[in-house]
Amino acid sequence: MQNKIYPCLWFDGQAKAAADFYCSVFGDGKITADTPMVVNFELGGQKFMGLNGGPQFKPNPSISFYVVCQSEAEIDAAWAQLSSGGMVMMPLGKYAWSQKYGWLQDQFGVSWQLDWGKMEDVGQKFSPLIMFANAQHGNAEAAINLYSSLFPESSLVGVARFEEGEPTPGLIKHAQFKLHNQVFMVMDAPGTHAFNFNEGVSLVVDCQGQEEVDHYWNGFTAKGEESRCAWLKDQFGVSWQIVPRELMQLLSDPDPEVAQYAMNALLQMKKIDISKLTMEPTKTVLTVQTTVNVPVAKAWQYWTEPAHIMNWNNASDDWHTPKASNDLRTGGRFVYTMAAKDGSFSFDFSGTYTEVTEHQRIAYTLDDDRKVAIIFEAVGDTTKVTESFEAEDMNSLELQQGGWQAILDNFKRYTEG
Incomplete structure (x- = not known):
């Protein structure tokens, strides 16, 4: 399936071990990228990222993963492995909404809700479930509305609400919706809970081009909070990463200089500016030189006055400069019309001065953005140019x-003549 949005799990050096573990638990898994910082893996064709971010954040149950298990043997085997060394939040068993269901936090802190059911009832094996608790309680419906307004191909699949006699009647007990045709779930959680949204689990948006980056970044931060290096928090505190595909390509470039430049640029940004991730191509600078047997004042005069320019500004006898204008000052422009004497071809050699220091230095930028500098050096009664x-x-x-x-x-x- 297309992974426009995929989860990022924060670990303290355990990303590879966690990825290996999940691939073994769910069977249909593979590691697709393995670096010291990032381990990407797929489970059932769905992309996950493991980030070795250090001890600052840990996953918690505010964002868990709802897993469709299609047989009792499958759910029992997954539960046995995931619960080992972890913590059971809701025991595996029969519930009003499921013939067999359980909720746990595994040894790495990641939360899973396992449900024995049919794949066609959900549409994908793994679905992020975002739980709005504590200060965010009651915001599940607003979150669906915000997210659906930002992502194309969004739809509400179904909503179950708390009824009269239950805690917080009218709020969302469970809802399923699609963003970019990917399934997500939300719920409002009554009561007090020992966790809130944090960077331990974030959602990465795979963007194509700057326009998409700007769209999602501006949409989420309108009432949210910018962070660094493509990270942000929306108005509910959920963490997102708005990542252009170009960034990931540059960071994995086989040329270490290209990759390092992109990384250094990334570290200076909040929202990613794709144009600043790549090095400006290095231009080759050529140098020509001569010594003119006249004082520097005369050399300067003959170089800068149009009447003189028209007499020397040609590389061969079959070319000439029939017209020249020169506004010799910083910010001023010059235009020299260079033409074949037989009238077959002509062009304007033109640019804008960026520095004019009389009898010493001239610098300008040509209209094709190339830079030129001329140094006049007085050597007795001669001038080195x-x-x-x-x-x-x-x-x-x-x-x-x-x-x-x-x-x-x-x-x-x-x-000299």
């Missing part, structure tokens, strides 16, 4: 360097 530029992708580096050097050599000949 060094020009560095970011290469483009259309032509070879050798061709680009040769072309820029040819223009610089032409500048030298014109200025």
